[in-house]
Amino acid sequence: MHFSIPETEVRSGENGSTYVAYNIHVNGVLHCRVRYSQLLGLHEQMKKEYGSNVVPSFPPKKIFTLTPTEVEQRRDHLEKYMQAVRQDPLLGASESFNSFLRKAQQETQQIPTEEVALDVCLSNGQKVTVNVLSSDQTEDVLDVVATKLDLPEDLVAYFSLFLVREGEEGGLTLVRKLQEFELPYVSITSLHSSDFHILLRKSYWDMAYDADVMDNRVGLNLLYAQTVADVERGWILVNKDQRRQLKSLQEKGSKKEFIHLGQTLKYYGYVKFDPCATDFPEQGCQVMVGAGNNELNFHVKLPNHQMKEGSFKVTRMRCWRVTSSQVPIANGADGPSPSAKCDVKLELAFEYLMSKDRLRWVTISSQQAIMMSICLQSMVDELMVKKSGGGIKKMLRKRHNGTGTARGPDGQQAVKSPPLLDSPEQSCEQIIKLSTKLSSASLRGTGGSNPAGDAAAGHFHGNYAFEGIGDEDL
Template sequence: MHFSIPETEVRSDENGSTYVAYNIHVNGVLHCRVRYSQLLGLHEQIKKEYGNNVVPAFPPKKIFTLTPAEVDQRREQLEKYMQAVRQDPILGSSEMFNSFLRKAQQETQQIPTEEVQLEIYLSNGQKVKVNILTSDQTEDVLEAVASKLDLPDELVGYFSLFLVQEREDGGCTYVRKLQEFELPYVSITSLHSTDYRIVLRKSYWDTAYDNDVMDDRVGLNLLYAQTVSDIERGWILVNKEQHRQLKSLQEKGSKKEFIRLAQTLKYYGYIKFDPCITDFPEKGCHVIVGAGNNELNFHVKLPSDQMKEGSFKVTRMRCWRVTSSQVPVANGTANPSSSSKCDVKLELAFEYLMSKDRLQWVTITSPQAIMMSICLQSMVDELMVKKSGGSIKKQMQKKRLNGSFQRSDSQQAVKSPPLLDSPDPSREQVVKLSTKLSSVSLRGLSSSNSASDISGNDFHGNYAFEGIGDDDL
């Protein structure tokens, strides 16, 4: 996730006194406004808990009122501080840091803690309505959805919640995976747009994990619905013969066989991103990027209009980074009254081993750069778990044993059913919901012939990343 503090605001508190608010953005979108004193308080807590050696430098207090130049200098220093904390594997994942961000997000949006109903979408467009608290974090909401669907506890970790934007052409843009430091209800409400949805989708890359999911009826239905959806939107390539076979399996109700066949198709399990720009193999090339199978796949249109396809394996990436910059928007756009309005330009750059002795930086300019980075990181994490002999199921069991999925007492008091209550009246709805999941069809599926698609592995290979070699995979 990319943290930035691109701007400050002068605001007034309840006593009428003015103060400088620092606007913390995540992925280029406002997450919360905080005062210097709040961040200083967080810093002191972190220092007390983890020691001076771990904590990054924090901008010092000033006795006198800051000049505009000093405010901007402090803004830059606080931005570097937040980025350093987030990037630290211990501090960035600490409950202290995440709870600070969740509380600040809720206070900024001025949404009180109360019970609400939140709509979560499945891959086939169906809605699941869950009763949650506005202050529930991402994991709480995910658990509530799993409970509503009757998905077993041991399979919850195989899925995640994603913020998705619906496009006018009927497609969708995956904006980001919801993180532990945010409140899904607050995140979706603060966007003030009906174009955004929270979607449940599998969050692993290794197709071997499909076996765990398909052993459960609800897990099978969720995976089946996602597979059909990915085929319909063209994320998975299907030729005429494969389409015929899929339709036949669907008519027989053979969901497992349907998924098994889909696993053999090109781009199964990939997330596709919106068209964007890359500097490879030439500057200014239009590209469609897909993430899956431990790689970033490129469909590049060269300036000569020639099309090329190739893959960058994560095991050949030495490192990557996401950068953001402010791009001025000229008058005549969405805000013609302001000549200083800026858009955020995001870039993902990775250093890649092109050949035995040649490393090269490749840059992608895309609003989804952070989502791409999250995909890369999760691929590496999954490879490391696999290398150590672990699995998603083992990680979930460990988390549950450590109590990381337990709600607070106050949340349990609000959300748990009475002990002597009659059978859950929503149980029939759950059964119907699971039944509806099985009624997915291949409507509108195009019968394109994959043989005519662009092919070639012009920039494909393997490399040992962070101690992962090809022999280990």
């Protein structure tokens, strides 16, 4: 997850005095407004629980009123503090940190704690209305939805709640996966738009887990509805003959057979993102990005309008990061004023092993950059859990989205990869040989919006599953 404090506000207190509010953004969207004293209280609480040697340093108090320059310095220090806490596997997952963010979100939106009706959409367009508290966190809401659907407890971890935006002609934009530090009712209510919904979708990548889900009637229905929807919106690629077979199975009510056929189709289980821009293979390329099968798939439109397709396997991404920058909104013929509001520009950049001893940064400019990063992290998590013989249920319940780790120097083993940006007719399949020696080391950077080529900038997500190229791959 990408935490930032891009702006401050001078607000009025209860007694008529003024104070500086720090606007905490998550994934480029305002999550809450907090005072310095509130963050200081969080800091002191975490020091008591985890010790001063674990908790990052905090900007000190000031006796006198801060000058504008000092406010900006404090904003920058608080932003780095929040990012450091979130990146720490212990602190970022702590109840102290997450409950602070939930409470701050509720206070910012001024929504009282009360029983409310919340609509959660299914992939087939149906809505499940559940009664929850406005202050219920994401996992609690997911449990209530599962109970309403009669989904067994041992299958709840296979699904997640997503914030989505409905577009024209059935288009769907996955805005983000709802996190443990937010309140779903407050998140959806604060958007004040009927275009946004909360959607229940599966939250794993390996289709081998489909068998677990299909053994249950409710799980089967949910997976079937998602597969049908993904075919209809074009996320799963089908030809005329395959579409005819699918329609026949649909008419017969053969749900398992429909899913089994779907599993053989191109891009089954992929998440598709809105059109965006990339600098690969050259600057100025438009791209459609899909995430699935342990890869990012690119459909690139080159500046000469030629179309190319290729894939970047997650096992060959040494690390990645998300950066944000503020882009002033133009106001009239004179352009943006110094006090103009800003849009947030998000970029995902990953360092990719193109060939033996040749790494290259690839950058994607997209408002869904953090969602892409979360997809990459969850793919790595699955690969590592599968490698260690662990179970998906434990991983999905306890995984800390957005915290990255790095591979150690022993982690290089052979991996086969398709040619990048071959013609769409060529197969992009490959066999992954996971490393038998994978060790971890922390890999962190500092925040910034510097170009991807500057390896010292940004918040890095190192990759446990990174693999080198052996001689047989060359």
